[in-house]
Amino acid sequence: MRPFIVVFALIFAGSSVATAGDLAAGKKAFAKCRACHAVGPKAKNKVGPILNGILGRPWGAIDGYKYSGGKDGTLLAITATEPKSWDVETLSAYLRKPKDVIPKGRMAFAGMKKDKDIENIIFYLAQFDPDGNEIDPEAALSAIDETSN
């Protein structure tokens, strides 16, 4: 892992890629999420759904996980009205203040204050493909950019 981080840091040092983050810092910041969410090849749903492959994943896509649904403002009701996928923009807003994005959602988390933490968590999550295997987070993020542009 470490050589990769160093190489990455060298490639992106001084670049203006807004989504480039720090994997180690992202892993550390993800500690706040870990009580409720798992990632990696052995991940299972906990209080919250598995987050493997979350970048580009449609809202509410994990089979067998019971998302908030029914009344207006729940996760399933919002995406039923207008189908949505998680990208950097929606994830950033959701992690900053979950209730701003899904007012009647079930995620009992106040939100993260620091933009840097949010950026690093998104970068950390981008490295897990839908099966929880590690991929190049930068490539995963640019693939999203291309589909949403």
Ligand code: HEC
């Ligand atoms: C106290 C438990 C808890 C914590 C802490 C928590 N979450 Fe959640 N999260 C949930 C629950 C429950 C849901 C389902 C929301 C719903 O159905 O409305 C959820 C949903 C999500 C979703 C949407 C998943 C999907 O399949 O559409 C994402 C993304 C997410 N959380 C990311 C995070 C991240 C990143 C953190 C850490 C910054 C975090 N969560 C912290 C419980 C939590």
